[in-house]
Amino acid sequence: MLRLTRPVCSRVAVPTFARLISTGAALPSAQLREDSPSQKVDLADETSKGTFIVVGVPGAFSPGCSQRHIPEYLKLADDFKSRGVKNLFVVAVNDAFVTKAWKEQLSDASGWARFLADPKGEFSNEFNALFDAAAFFGNKRSKRYAVVVKDGKITETFVEPDATGIDKSAAEEVLKTL
Numbered sequence: 402m403l404r405l406t407r408p409v410c411s412r413v414a415v416p417t418f419a420r421l422i423s424t425g426a427a428l429p430s431a432q433l434r435e436d437s438p439s440q441k442v443d444l445a446d447e448t449s450k451g452t453f454i455v456v457g458v459p460g461a462f463s464p465g466c467s468q469r470h471i472p473e474y475l476k477l478a479d480d481f482k483s484r485g486v487k488n489l490f491v492v493a494v495n496d497a498f499v500t501k502a503w504k505e506q507l508s509d510a511s512g513w514a515r516f517l518a519d520p521k522g523e524f525s526n527e528f529n530a531l532f533d534a535a536a537f538f539g540n541k542r543s544k545r546y547a548v549v550v551k552d553g554k555i556t557e558t559f560v561e562p563d564a565t566g567i568d569k570s571a572a573e574e575v576l577k578t579l
């Protein structure tokens with residue numbers, strides 16, 4: 402006879418990975434870098450008033466990120482702006498020299514899109530967005546995701562289930578929800 406010594410489900414384990422990329426949550430407080438290692442950006446502060454989109458990408462200059470994912474956001478920038486999106490923040494586990502060069506190559510002259518470096522992956526780790534990308538990039542990188550942030554709180558999440566695809570987090574999909 403099967404005897405249970407404890408009630409099944411007596412304790413519900415809440416996995417930490419579900420903690421942060423979820424609606425209602427605030428953005429991680431880990432500092433990012435913009436243009437230079439000394440220029441710190443607190444994304445939780447930057448997004449505290451108004452509507453913003455934060456996009457996480459596996460790597461600056463990678464084909465998917467550079468030829469499709471971010472260019473599609475830039476192409477639709479006027480549509481996002483007309484729906485009240487003040488800025489697009491692109492976060493990558495790269496150093497600030499790399500994200501600066503990437504911004505210059507993608508050339509959003511208006512400054513609507515801001516490119517932020519997460520050199521040690523601290524922001525992405527707090528967001529539980531890191532995945533093992535050693536085979537491609539030699540280290541852990543950010544999954545591809547997008548979140549809409551309104552007045553400091555995440556209101557919509559679009560996380561790629563396979564970490565790298567461009568489907569749920571594509572610009573057109575995010576735009577539809579605004």
Ligand code: BEZ
Pocket residue numbers: 459460463464465466467537565
């Ligand atoms: C990309 O092209 O964006 C990419 C390539 C390999 C792994 C992850 C992303």
